[in-house]
Amino acid sequence: MRLSEKKKCSIAIGPIHPALKEPIQIEVKIEGEKVTDVDFALGHVHRGIEWIGLRRNPLQILYLAERVCGICNISHPLAFCTAIENAANIKVPERAEYLRVIYAELERIHSHLLFLGVAAHELGFDSILHYTWLVREKVLDIIEYLTGNRITKAVLMIGGIRRDITKEQIPKIKETLKYYEKIYKKLCDIFLDDPTIKLRTRDIGVLTKEQALKLCIVGPTARASGVKKDIRQDFPYAAYADLKIEAITPATLLNEIRGDVFDRVIVRLLEVKQSMDIIKRCLKEMPEGPIMYEPVLQKLLVELKQVSNEGVALVEAPRGELIHYIRMKNSEAPVVWKIRAPTYANMHAIPAILKDCQLADVPIVVASIDPCISCANRAIVADKNNIVLNQEKLHELSVKKTLALTKDKVKGEGND
Amino acid sequence: MNAEEFIEKLKKELGKDVSNFKVVTTEHGLSKSKAYRVWADADSKNFKNVVKKLFSLQEYPHFSVSSGFDAGKTIEILLHFALNYANPKALVLFTLRVKLPKQKLKMKTITDLIPGAMISEKEKREFLGIEIEGLAAGKMFLDDSLSGVYPWRRDSKGANKIAKNLHSGDAIE
Amino acid sequence: MIEFIYFGLEALIIILLALFIALLFNGIERKLIARMQARIGPPITQPFIDVKKLFIKENIVPDNAIPWIFNAMPLIALASSLLVLLYIPFGGMPALLQNYGDLILVVYIMLIPSLALAIGAFASGSPYASIGAQREIVIMISYEFVLSVIVIAVAWLFSLAFPQANAFSFATINEHAIWSVAGPVGIAGLLLLFISSLAVMPAKIGKLPIDIAEAKTEIADGVLVEYSGRNLALLHMAQATRMFAFASLIVALFLPWNLSNIFSLSGTLALIGDFAFFLAKVFVIMFVSGIFVSAASARLKIDQAAKCYISFIFLLSLIGLMLIGLDIML
Numbered sequence: 001m002r003l004s005e006k007k008k009c010s011i012a013i014g015p016i017h018p019a020l021k022e023p024i025q026i027e028v029k030i031e032g033e034k035v036t037d038v039d040f041a042l043g044h045v046h047r048g049i050e051w052i053g054l055r056r057n058p059l060q061i062l063y064l065a066e067r068v069c070g071i072c073n074i075s076h077p078l079a080f081c082t083a084i085e086n087a088a089n090i091k092v093p094e095r096a097e098y099l100r101v102i103y104a105e106l107e108r109i110h111s112h113l114l115f116l117g118v119a120a121h122e123l124g125f126d127s128i129l130h131y132t133w134l135v136r137e138k139v140l141d142i143i144e145y146l147t148g149n150r151i152t153k154a155v156l157m158i159g160g161i162r163r164d165i166t167k168e169q170i171p172k173i174k175e176t177l178k179y180y181e182k183i184y185k186k187l188c189d190i191f192l193d194d195p196t197i198k199l200r201t202r203d204i205g206v207l208t209k210e211q212a213l214k215l216c217i218v219g220p221t222a223r224a225s226g227v228k229k230d231i232r233q234d235f236p237y238a239a240y241a242d243l244k245i246e247a248i249t250p251a252t253l254l255n256e257i258r259g260d261v262f263d264r265v266i267v268r269l270l271e272v273k274q275s276m277d278i279i280k281r282c283l284k285e286m287p288e289g290p291i292m293y294e295p296v297l298q299k300l301l302v303e304l305k306q307v308s309n310e311g312v313a314l315v316e317a318p319r320g321e322l323i324h325y326i327r328m329k330n331s332e333a334p335v336v337w338k339i340r341a342p343t344y345a346n347m348h349a350i351p352a353i354l355k356d357c358q359l360a361d362v363p364i365v366v367a368s369i370d371p372c373i374s375c376a377n378r379a380i381v382a383d384k385n386n387i388v389l390n391q392e393k394l395h396e397l398s399v400k401k402t403l404a405l406t407k408d409k410v411k412g413e414g415n416d
Numbered sequence: 417m418n419a420e421e422f423i424e425k426l427k428k429e430l431g432k433d434v435s436n437f438k439v440v441t442t443e444h445g446l447s448k449s450k451a452y453r454v455w456a457d458a459d460s461k462n463f464k465n466v467v468k469k470l471f472s473l474q475e476y477p478h479f480s481v482s483s484g485f486d487a488g489k490t491i492e493i494l495l496h497f498a499l500n501y502a503n504p505k506a507l508v509l510f511t512l513r514v515k516l517p518k519q520k521l522k523m524k525t526i527t528d529l530i531p532g533a534m535i536s537e538k539e540k541r542e543f544l545g546i547e548i549e550g551l552a553a554g555k556m557f558l559d560d561s562l563s564g565v566y567p568w569r570r571d572s573k574g575a576n577k578i579a580k581n582l583h584s585g586d587a588i589e
Numbered sequence: 590m591i592e593f594i595y596f597g598l599e600a601l602i603i604i605l606l607a608l609f610i611a612l613l614f615n616g617i618e619r620k621l622i623a624r625m626q627a628r629i630g631p632p633i634t635q636p637f638i639d640v641k642k643l644f645i646k647e648n649i650v651p652d653n654a655i656p657w658i659f660n661a662m663p664l665i666a667l668a669s670s671l672l673v674l675l676y677i678p679f680g681g682m683p684a685l686l687q688n689y690g691d692l693i694l695v696v697y698i699m700l701i702p703s704l705a706l707a708i709g710a711f712a713s714g715s716p717y718a719s720i721g722a723q724r725e726i727v728i729m730i731s732y733e734f735v736l737s738v739i740v741i742a743v744a745w746l747f748s749l750a751f752p753q754a755n756a757f758s759f760a761t762i763n764e765h766a767i768w769s770v771a772g773p774v775g776i777a778g779l780l781l782l783f784i785s786s787l788a789v790m791p792a793k794i795g796k797l798p799i800d801i802a803e804a805k806t807e808i809a810d811g812v813l814v815e816y817s818g819r820n821l822a823l824l825h826m827a828q829a830t831r832m833f834a835f836a837s838l839i840v841a842l843f844l845p846w847n848l849s850n851i852f853s854l855s856g857t858l859a860l861i862g863d864f865a866f867f868l869a870k871v872f873v874i875m876f877v878s879g880i881f882v883s884a885a886s887a888r889l890k891i892d893q894a895a896k897c898y899i900s901f902i903f904l905l906s907l908i909g910l911m912l913i914g915l916d917i918m919l
């Protein structure tokens with residue numbers, strides 16, 4: 001009733017809201033349907049990961065770093081490893097650098113497909129949500145085939161990588177890439193040509209190039225506004241310097257940049273293709289050689305304990321620039337460990353892009369910066385005969401599935 | 417402009433405003449491409465001038481984040497900038513170190529120059545108890561029940577008294 | 590007296606049967622949408638399970654709600670949706686209340702569930718619900734034009750063809766297929782009206798792309814946000830019945846053919862055959878404009894939806910009306 005008198009009304013989106021699966025609180029002041037003012041607050045599930053990390057040794061931190069984010073569980077350990085390798089002056093073998101790129105790009109494909117589904121869901125277009133998540137299963141399967149786990153892969157190690165990709169595994173990766181090439185056109189058709197999607201995303205939530213630069217926006221969100229920031233292109237890490245990567249903007253496809261939600265979708269769609277090409281190149285150009293700087297972890301730990309230096313690393317996570325800073329001081333645990341995830345930077349964009357939107361646009365506009373949403377797991381609660389599955393049974397089933405995927409590999413290997 | 421040229425310009429521009437100017441390079445990939453990390457120290461009164469000078473090198477310097485560290489008598493703030501971006505292999509990761517004495521934990525805000533530093537500065541205020549002059553009020557991470565506790569501090573104001581319920585089992589102290 | 594009891598009994602049977610069919614169709618709809626989205630989907634009996642569960646659950650009334658309005662509205666919504674079904678002829682059967690009201694009354698009664706939903710939402714005191722209620726009303730205003738144009742067109746045709754009969758009465762509508770009284774130009778006009786009535790359907794029943802008043806990801810189920818337990822069960826039934834009733838209305842107006850005329854059946858067989866055929870027609874209508882569209886589109890915004898109805902679909906129905914006028918003049 002109040003609203004009809006054109007009085008301002010305040011609506012809280014989050015920390016618990018069907019549109020946002022993660023606890024960010026966005027408070028929008030509305031006049032009728034129009035958003036007039038936006039404020040946000042973070043920290044609802046501050047886990048103190050950095051604080052915990054300062055009480056653990058680098059190898060233990062690696063596991064923590066993987067659990068910073070359910071989706072970027074290659075990017076975080078990769079940034080952490082690169083930072084500590086920088087501090088300890090460790091040279092990573094070339095083959096490991098290539099392997100790191102492959103895993104990071106597989107992660108990007110899976111993250112972007114997840115985003116496309118979420119974006120469709122925010123628009124109420126659940127058929128596309130289910131389609132994109134269905135095709136996302138393929139990349140999760142290949143990740144499981146290569147690493148033994150779908151989500152938390154635990155393949156990175158300081159000074160290298162823990163699992164090699166063997167010659168026998170390559171055909172299966174290529175098969176997956178072929179599958180994605182096949183469905184990529186269909187995905188493009190859905191997102192580029194569907195009239196209702198266009199109606200809801202074109203010229204909505206515009207972030208101008210100047211705003212993006214001023215607010216230090218990173219990743220696909222910045223690129224959609226025409227800022228060619230891409231750490232993979234700008235700053236050599238892992239094997240990206242060899243691969244001549246070019247930052248993707250909507251102009252790659254459409255010859256114009258508007259910086260709206262549609263552009264952010266396009267950039268991510270194009271990056272799926274880019275990632276596929278990168279993986280293909282890596283498989284072709286990957287050199288032979290060792291994959292670890294120091295395979296004996298005890299020795300590695302001793303070496304790291306003697307380090308008294310600081311290191312910093314930039315990594316292009318699926319959502320943008322990720323930075324880890326670490327300082328070691330002749331002790332087992334580091335004295336500083338600072339993580340800055342991309343969403344932390346991109347949150348600055350939210351008041352700017354929500355201004356003058358309608359309330360109905362809020363979910364899709366917020367989702368368009370792809371705030372890092374914890375990963376959906378694959379828990380099946382009941383099977384076809386309505387037998388409730390408990391944790392042990394689920395674990396047993398998932399081990400069985402992994403073994404079925406990797407049946408030519410030695411049983412019991414890895415972290416199953 | 418490639419990274420080496422940029423570092424030359426950076427060094428010339430900053431000149432005496434910074435000390436301990438240090439360039440660290442690492443090599444990556446088969447092509448042995450170099451990644452450049454530049455470290456420098458600035459005075460706590462003068463650091464804002466240094467930040468201002470970055471604007472003469474690049475229209476919008478990219479501020480990544482600031483890290484903070486309780487070093488006993490001082491608190492170190494490290495401002496990480498990613499400069500010379502959008503150029504292939506030419507990004508310079510510039511870290512500016514500012515040491516604040518514990519008695520006088522005050523620094524000027526840079527949000528008037530770089531609005532994108534807002535969350536980072538609020539974080540420093542809430543986690544390290546640094547007074548940031550000119551920064552908008554309002555909490556970002558911690559709620560009021562934790563006022564007076566600064567989790568990243570290693571002195572009596574740190575989080576140890578509230579941390580007994582956190583992970584401590586096999587922790588290294 | 591006996592007549593009165595007989596009448597009540599008949600009404601009760603129709604209501605229970607309609608409720609059962611409406612929920613069953615709702616279950617089939619959910620299953621079909623799930624299949625279109627490559628999901629397994631819930632069992633077809635899921636709506637019954639939901640309603641049963643909700644009746645057991647606690648009925649929570651928010652502190653700042655106006656309880657009597659808040660509690661009364663779901664009941665009114667359900668009652669009015671069911672009442673519509675007593676006016677619409679099911680297949681060959683004449684409607685129970687056909688002598689007590691006509692097409693205009695039915696169009697009015699069909700407004701009540703939407704209004705009740707909006708009033709109940711306003712009374713709940715939640716800002717999400719208030720926004721949902723505003724949206725419900727805006728969308729209602731924008732599609733109501735189209736419905737009135739359809740009613741006018743139908744009545745116009747019948748009043749000219751059968752001057753002695755009541756043109757608005759369902760008895761007249763049930764006896765003569767509307768397509769038989771119009772000439773070729775009129776049929777084109779009727780076709781346009783039929784299409785616009787199908788276009789109104791998603792808005793009338795609150796399905797995608799016009800489920801704006803509920804909009805789960807925007808305002809957390811909007812008008813329904815504060816409802817729980819018994820009230821929510823009533824609203825679920827009201828929504829299902831509303832969909833069934835509106836689809837039945839479209840069938841009664843535009844697809845009145847019966848099997849018994851074609852295969853010259855008689856007696857009970859005719860009754861059953863006609864009824865089954867009627868259900869099939871209702872289901873086809875629901876599938877075309879409810880299920881299929883909602884699986885293949887994103888949610889529109891309130892201004893886009895209102896604009897679409899007020900300008901585009903209203904225009905479409907007006908052209909239909911004009912064609913019919915042209916047909917009559919010719």
